[in-house]
Amino acid sequence: MGEPIFQDRRDAGQVLARAVAAIPYLKDAVVLALPRGGVPVGFEIARVHALPLDILAVRKLGVPGQEELAMGAVAGDGTLVLNSDVIQAFRISDDLLRTVSVREQMEIEREERAYRAGQPPLEIADRTVILVDDGLATGATMRAAVRVVQQRAKRVIIAVPVAAVSTCRELRSEVDRIICAYTPEPFEAVGQFYRDFTPTSDDEARALLIQARKNLEARPAA
Numbered sequence: 001m002g003e004p005i006f007q008d009r010r011d012a013g014q015v016l017a018r019a020v021a022a023i024p025y026l027k028d029a030v031v032l033a034l035p036r037g038g039v040p041v042g043f044e045i046a047r048v049h050a051l052p053l054d055i056l057a058v059r060k061l062g063v064p065g066q067e068e069l070a071m072g073a074v075a076g077d078g079t080l081v082l083n084s085d086v087i088q089a090f091r092i093s094d095d096l097l098r099t100v101s102v103r104e105q106m107e108i109e110r111e112e113r114a115y116r117a118g119q120p121p122l123e124i125a126d127r128t129v130i131l132v133d134d135g136l137a138t139g140a141t142m143r144a145a146v147r148v149v150q151q152r153a154k155r156v157i158i159a160v161p162v163a164a165v166s167t168c169r170e171l172r173s174e175v176d177r178i179i180c181a182y183t184p185e186p187f188e189a190v191g192q193f194y195r196d197f198t199p200t201s202d203d204e205a206r207a208l209l210i211q212a213r214k215n216l217e218a219r220p221a222a
Contacts, residue, residue, distance in 0.1 A: 012161035013044025059104035135190030136163035
């Protein structure tokens with residue numbers, strides 16, 4: 001079992017922000033955090049580098065009864081990424097997959113309403129998009145996020161505090177750059193590397209998004 005690396009997600013975000021500083025094209029970047037756990041991490045990156053922060057709602061499709069195990073992921077625009085190995089191993093039917101996908105898309109719609117508080121999504125066309133989460137295990141959720149943004153963004157960067165080595169390797173070819181601050185082995189679950197892995201609440205995620213907007217508004221004009 002791996003030892004904790006981070007105190008909590010905000011601490012992980014501060015560590016990751018230092019790694020992100022090495023990216024040469026931050027001026028036009030936006031940070032898109034995968035809710036909810038990615039929001040505190042993304043907030044710190046946005047704060048340190050004075051970048052806009054938004055969410056990109058993508059939901060893992062958990063195996064019924066073993067929800068932490070991803071059989072795929074779905075995004076708000078219907079983009080679906082499937083883990084065929086898990087689907088075959090657990091004999092997941094098309095009907096079950098459809099039921100879980102519809103349920104998670106409804107949750108995405110709820111998240112969009114709850115977190116943005118009426119604000120429109122950030123424009124990402126021709127900009128560098130930094131996709132952030134609190135860690136990568138199978139990578140299914142992040143892979144769906146990449147597919148959502150890659151047709152419009154100028155560049156797509158993945159930035160996570162901790163990840164499985166194999167997942168980082170697999171995703172590297174799908175984006176312009178990937179930053180995995182730590183790739184410890186053995187890797188069983190993202191939460192094992194945090195002292196405090198308490199789920200991020202809706203209220204916390206919404207408050208951080210509001211604070212990120214205030215941070216930018218408070219900065220003097222260049």
